[in-house]
Amino acid sequence: MLQFTDKGIYCPAGDFYIDPWLPVERAVITHAHSDHARWGSRKYLCQEYSVPLLKLRLGADLQVQGLPYGESVYFNSVQVSFHPAGHMIGSAQVRIALAGEVWVVSGDYKVEHDGLSTPFEPVTCHTFITESTFGLPIYRWQPQTTVFAGIQQWIQDNQAAGKASVLSAYSLGKAQRLLYNLRHVTGRFLVHGAIAITEQVVRDAGWPLPAVERITPQTPKEAFANAVIICPPSAVGSSWMRRFTPYSLGVCSGWMQVRGNMRRRNADAGFVLSDHADWEGLLQAVKATGAQRVYVTHGFSSVFARYLTEQGGLDAAEIKTAFGDEEEDTGNEPDTNHTVAGNGA
Structure with a gap:
């Protein structure tokens, strides 16, 4: 067939x-x-x-x-x-x-x-x-409720320590899952441009997701204090993140199941959350x-x-195919400064 x-x-x-x-x-x-x-x-x-x-x-x-x-x-x-x-x-x-x-x-x-x-x-x-x-x-996942309880506690601990909570997640799929399941934890999400673009399209299609604030060069530094920030893997370790200091970085990926992956990604916390x-x-x-x-x-x-x-x-x-793993940092995030029409990413 x-x-x-x-x-x-x-x-x-x-x-x-x-x-x-x-x-x-x-x-x-x-x-x-x-x-x-x-x-x-x-x-x-x-x-x-x-x-x-x-x-x-x-x-x-x-x-x-x-x-x-x-x-x-x-x-x-x-x-x-x-x-x-x-x-x-x-x-x-x-x-x-x-x-x-x-x-x-x-x-x-x-x-x-x-x-x-x-x-x-x-x-x-x-x-x-x-x-x-x-x-x-x-690779054996804990129930989602357990994972999100851990993320919520991590956010609360960061806020008590005066730090922003930066969560790394793929811009299409994982980021929306985080926003939906953390919507009762905070009333405010600041996000990378790649996630803001995707979020708008998903919300316009009628999905019940919370509003987000796109981070721009004009976003004041005080806005990041104790904030929950979501970015794609391609932004981790870049100069884009320096403005959030002090912050704690949490990586959301099934690869966090393996000891050592959190350290290799320079993360402060690893959450085993896979799609x-x-x-x-x-x-x-x-x-x-x-x-x-x-x-x-x-x-x-x-x-x-x-x-x-x-x-x-x-x-x-x-069977060998050209399919990959979007949980890795592919570098193929949508353009955050221009329209993505015609973007082959």
Whole structure:
């Protein structure tokens, strides 16, 4: 049904690609992160909540069609539908059906509900294509309520010490999750320009997020005292942050699970908060599909595929793709001084 090509995952019968990494005629997109939604294709199809995010990232004149969760379109005789992935706003698994055979391409996903994005829903299929960003047994997340309780206490401790609290998080996805789940902790958020741009688009689309204040060269230094500040990873360690002194830096990432990563990122605190499934979540998702054939993409793909084969009794294999990890500092944040129309980040 699907082929793995040098342009991406291809469906010959429907003549479309899923998350292609090179320009194609028709691209079916799982979500708006830059490693899955790339500029240059002629037509795009995505879940309806992703439409404004794709236009933000790829240009306002993008030729894109949005489809609600669970509704289908047909390309030739191939049925295509989107189903919640729980990764971020608008993220979706792509279900492809033809002549009684069903494949599901997961994109990126997490199984714990973050309170904002549409919760993950397993989709029964014969073949499942899964990510494995955190596909090692060492990656096991605490409940979100526990993580956010820790962040809240850290903020309160910083305020008692007269410090600003700077949280590092990817500008699309993680930053909105922080704002939504910390909205009762503080009535005021100051943010980097990349996050302010994204935040405006998300709020304009109707999502219940708190207002933010964009940090500019004109923002007075006294505004940063005891403030909660959110910035993308690309801003950490830059001259942009010097104005916040005294401050404490907290990095929000699944990579904080590994001892030493907090020190390497020069962070004062590390919060294990990921928008990807952990080891148990990956196993849970695979099992829930009922699939007997599993292809494993980006992350610890060889390890996870081998485990599924040897311990799960599945026909599993590693597939090389150009998908990456948006939890790393990609340097591809939207332009904070100009419009992002046409930005291929």
